[in-house]
Amino acid sequence: MQKIDVAISYYGKPYQTMVTLFSLLEQSNNYIDKIYLCIEKKQPYEDAWQGIPKIKEIFEKRGVIIVHLDKFVPWMANVSPQGLDETTRLSLRYQYALEKTNKKYLLICHNDMLYHKDLIHPMIQVFERNPGENLVGVGRIGQCWNCSAFYAKLCTPEKFEDYKPSQQELLEQLEQYPTPRYKRSRELVSEGFVHPLPECRLNEYACLVNVDLYRKTTIPNGPVPYFGGVWNGSDTAAAWFRDSYLNGLRFENLYYEDYADHAPFSSVSNGNDADNNRVIYEDIEQQARDYMIKHYHADQYSASTQLRIAKMLGKRKLQKIYNKVLNRL
Template sequence: MKPQVDVGIAFYGKPYQTIVTIKSLIQHSGQYIDKIYISRERRQPHNDYIGIFKVVDYFRNDPNVRLVIHYPYHHLGLGVIDLQRAKNDTSWRQSIMYQYALETTKKNYLCIMHNDMLFHDDMIGIMLQQMTTGPENLIGIGSIGQCWSCPAGSDWANKCNPHVYEDFVPTYQEAMEITEAYATPRQQIQKNVISGGRVHIMPECRLNEYCAMINVKSYRRETIPDGDIGCYGGNWGGVDNATVWSHDVYQKGYRFKHLRLEDYTRHAPFDSTSSGTQANDNRDLYLRSEANAREYIENNYGPIKFSGYVQFANSVDSIKRNAWLTIIHTYGYLKGLVKK
């Protein structure tokens, strides 16, 4: 039997794009995949709360897909900074993106990814082969860096890229000078990170979450609650998710292996902006992207036929969500009365 990995997906809307992600992933890498963990964010874009139930229903009779659905207790978004609470509060910590799967999987390796991917080759098989034959300090494989926004990247000073990021080791002064010299999209945040002592790897450098494989044993050893490094899916005052985690594990002697994402998959292929994030705030773009993904499914995998489960599950979920909101609002009202 070939070695197996689990997959962790953060679900923030985009049910049809999620279906494409899973279908194309299984098509090319299914032989290596056991469970697929999906954490549905407590809040969903454009009130698309029914989406997760479409995904569950679509794969209900598919023997090749084993879904584990997780409903986080909190909605934390991108601004996770409370390290002490994350260490001590399990439900809060496991509401951080990808953390539930990273704590729960029984596999040696977990592949985390976005839910708007279209695979055209076996990326997991390649990552697994390189991970199992790599050095002991190899903690993750995937695309490295966010060079488009890094002052050392090819669009700016052109001193660094994913293949040489280990060799480009600036001093604090050099890092600050190059950051001040180029008006990158997140210049001020980068300066703040460098001022805080995180110089190399550079503030934008990370193991990218679009699709990456992580050594679970090493991750748990160094990351809270067992270690002292903030979770992969948190911001922790960095420029983006996983940038602080990537820096801190790198400083502890761990290393990453770069794979060119585009050789195996496309990110946001149904989004006309190719960003995957603008649709979160643009309802028309969101709906167009979803319509494009649904058309792709029906053209390549056949007609979509949802059962009555979708509406039923959504109705139950709606009642629970509304009840929870009522409790929160009532608590806030009573707290205000007490203060008076």
């Protein structure tokens, strides 16, 4: 049986992360070897740090490797990928796992997912049906909800290769169908990034990447920027997707929605809102905690884990006091 590794970026949401891990392992444990849980250097709220020892206690024995990244580099939109030092590069989302895994395929996954069917085997099957065809990624293609061509009923994830508008046509279309990211889309189209369309990408919610092809074609081995940056793109992986496609690599659409829910505890199925709104964050975290307790695990931990959390909080509190004093000097 083909084994894969998994990459998950941890930016807050400890209980949603645990639900993601529990449900993923429940559905796909036979296909998973290691899960790289990469902890961002910066977290949206303090309770995110408290969740790490809890995750460690439950999941480390189940193949989860917790990695603390050295820098916080979520976007890297204004820095050339050619100039990144190793520490910065490995701190990009998912890049640590993409470089460290020894598996043929890596599942990239958000930390706010709820899996109800195995997704990994169907993704592997897509790769196996297309051997030697430069297929680098399988998953949901396109953020169509942000795309004017989708609202104009001219493009879908299955048609992204065929729909090739002119620059002028796309600019006019953006005026007719203004999108949530209208300004950024217009900037990209005006700069000549027309096809693939600005919102085309392999969605990071749940996608499978051919590791060997990824390494061969990304900097410094090839011309393609890394998955985890934005650069000349609309979002994470959009620039990687576009440049990979333009350099001869292929992608296959597979709807993850048939196998999993993204942001299942959000009323709008959007995880970003919680990162900037404490009320929303607490609400969906409480729902995730309740779901975890009901379906998987009591929210109870060993004395050593509780002590580790207390020490961590104490250390962070002292660090804050020290920083305040330092800033006054």
